[in-house]
Every structure is written in C-alpha cells, then in structure tokens.
Amino acid sequence: MRNKIGRGNLLITLMSFLFISVLEWWAFSQHGTWGLYNWNYDYRYLLNIIIGLGFLMPAIVLVLWLLRNRLNSKWFRAGKVFLMVVSIAVFVASLAVTFFVVVPAYSLVDSTEPVLTVEPHSGSFGIPNAYIYFRTKTATVVSVQWGSNTGIHTFSDSAPTKEHFVRLSDLRPGTQYFYQVGNTDRKTFTTPLLSSTNTGTLVTFAVGSDFHYGGADEDSKERTQGLKTISNDSNINMFFMNGDIVDLGMTNKYWTRFFNDVNANMTTPIVPVLGNHDTLIGGLYHFEHYFYPKQVSIEDGNPLYHRIDVGNVHFLVLEVLWGTEEFTPSQKQWLESELKSIPQQDWVIVISHCFYYSSGDVETGREWSDHVDTTKQISPLFEKYHVDLVISGHNHHMELLSKDGVTYALDGVMGGGLPAPRTIISRYSKWLYADSRGFLEVVVKPNQAELIFKKDDGQVIQHFVISQNQQ
C-alpha cells in the first residue's frame, strides 16, 4: 500500500500553519516589532525560532511527500506522528498566544485616573490647549472646574459616560491656572511666559524618559520624586514624557500604575511621547486610546508624530522608537515640510525617544551609540534645516553632544535601570553622565536656551547655555 499523509492530518497541519502565520503577520505589523527584531538579538533569536516553527510543518509535509515511495510504512507513520505532534503543539501555542497576548493587547483598563495632557493645537493666545481625559468603570457624570484669577469654567458631562474629556482652551501666557475633577484636590499649573523682551523666558519645559513602569529594575521612589520635583517647580510649564513610559505596552497593570502615580504626584501638563517599550506587542493600541482619544485635536500631524507650537518655539515630536523602522516616507515628508515651513529665527526643538548621536555600549549584539540608521537618515535633515536642539532618551544616560550646528541632548533615565558602563564614547560628546536618575530642564529665551540636567530631587548635575543654530 502506498504511503499517504491523509486529508485529516493535512487539514490539521494547514490550520496550524495558517494560525501561526496570521499571528506572526500580526506581531510584525505592530509598531516596534521590526525594531525589536533589528535591535535586540536575544528577541531576534526567539522570534526566529517562532518563525521557524511555522515553517517546520510544511517542511515535514514536503519531506514526507518526497519520501513517500522510499520510506517503509513504519518510518512513514513515525513521520506522520511527528507532524501531528508539531502541528498540535503549534496550534495550542498559537491559541495560548491569542489569549495571553493578542486579547490583552486590545483590552483597555476600565478606569484611569485623570491626567492633564498638552493638546497639539494652539489656542488664541499662542499657547497649546490642554485636556483632561479619564475613564470610569461605570457611566457617570463628572464635573470639572478650571480657570484662573480672571474666570472659572465649569464643565459637566452632558450624559452619563465612561469616557470623560475636558478641554482647557485659549490659555493665556504667564498665567496660573487651576483644575479640579469632581471633589478631588485643586491642582495648578502655569502657562509659558512668552516674554516679549530680549532676555525674558519664552517657555520652560522638562523632558524625562525611560520611566519603565513595571520594569524589573525600576526605582519607583526616585521616579515619583522626579514627578514631584517637576510638578512643584511652577516655572516648568510642560513635561515631555519621552517614551518607555511603561515596560510592556500591552500590560494594563503597568498603565494603571503610571496613571495613579502621575495623577497623585504631577499637576504639570504632560506630553506623552511613544517609546519602544510602550509599543511592545500591541501596546500602541493602549497608548493611542489612553492619551489621544477621538476628541483630541491635532493641528499638525497625528498621535505619534506632531508639532506643538508655543509661540515661536516649535516642538516636533517624532516617532523614532528603536531606529528608523517607523520613520516612514510619510513621516519623513512631514518632518521635512515642517522644517521648511518654520522661520529660521524661531526655535525648533525635536523630541523623540530614540537617540541619534550618543555614547553607549554594546547591548544584545548591537552597538547602542552613534545610531547607524537615525544619524544617516534623519540627522542630515536636522543639519540641513538648522534644528536648534534634539532631545532623546532610549540610552539611559545624560549627555550633551554637538554635530554640525545641531545640539543633541540625552535626557537620562527617570525610573528605569541605570545604564551599564558607557564603553563607547561618541566623538561628538561634550559631556556625559550616567551615575543617577534624573531629567532635563530647558529654559528657552529668544536667542539662547539653558539646559539644566537635574537629579530626581532637583539637584543640578550640570548646566549649559546653547545658542540658536543659525548656520
């Protein structure tokens, strides 16, 4: 009798193959996965095994079919048993991944604490609007009061709802505002001065990154202290949370910890910036829903890359996670058209999670220093259009670098693990510090900016003054 694989066996194999193929397609279609594959060789190894498992089944079928007339029935049957074991194992593993990874990736936290966020849309007085957004488990009506000495606004949901959104619009420069959600404590923040004198301050902002809520080597005490320090400094008008906010973007309990901590310890409006850890497998769905609900108006760009104008100071937030994997032709085109449109005498400050020029080390098989892709594909645009300052995280240290007129700053680490010794020093490095956690504060004036690197308790580590890039 001729050896046959059998229709039933083929059907099971085909189902398993399709199942794992769809999962692999899904995983690689998520933002950040190609970066993970390219920049972390430990995960590349794991992903290669998973991809290999998918192709093992058709390979076994092919081998059995080619040898169907050569193998005796005993060996052929053994081959079929092996095929079934692999197919059923792959099917069960795919089912487990669906339930434990894919389903949670699309399940949002029922309730989140209110957080004040900068809206990438300016009001009538040249200051970006801000909004409070939060979710409640049951549909309720929540009232929010906000205002200043000159007037108070009261907002109430028009009907019971689980999603609450309040816009604080047309904010005036140099004004202290308060906001109060329901019966909770009043919180305050101060808007940018937009001073009209030559030496006055336009805006003061802080940038911190790599919070890693939920990470194995997080320091939650120092992270919370950092939030309090920034929040208690009424000179700081906005806080860029520059990526790697949570350790795993698809894990809701980490997002809950983030919302609880920021709600309890920070009153300054935040600008959430996407990092590679925030996107991890399916995390983007959470980031977009928690920070950029449909009511948010983005004047120029999208939730992942956009422009925020504070008078003549222009922030360009980019989606650069691991490298250039998400720096698509459309993001590049957008960046170039923004850079072209901004007058030379205005400030252009780029903020992205991943770095460009940087000192670093070798991690999981790749050099995490002077980034081989971002410096080739993105930095030339910064140089061509005389970007004044580029601030990034990803490498967990503080650094100041300068290359062809562009100043690059790494804002340090604000909760995640301290870095391993920096064994590679960039030739463009002016100053490097990796001994403690902290953040960067920037005071922007018409012709120069002060860069103050601080520890989480506010102690100054180093202070620099840079001029505008007028090359």
Ligand SMILES: [Fe+2]
């Ligand atoms: Fe990080």
Ligand SMILES: [Fe+2]
């Ligand atoms: Fe990162």
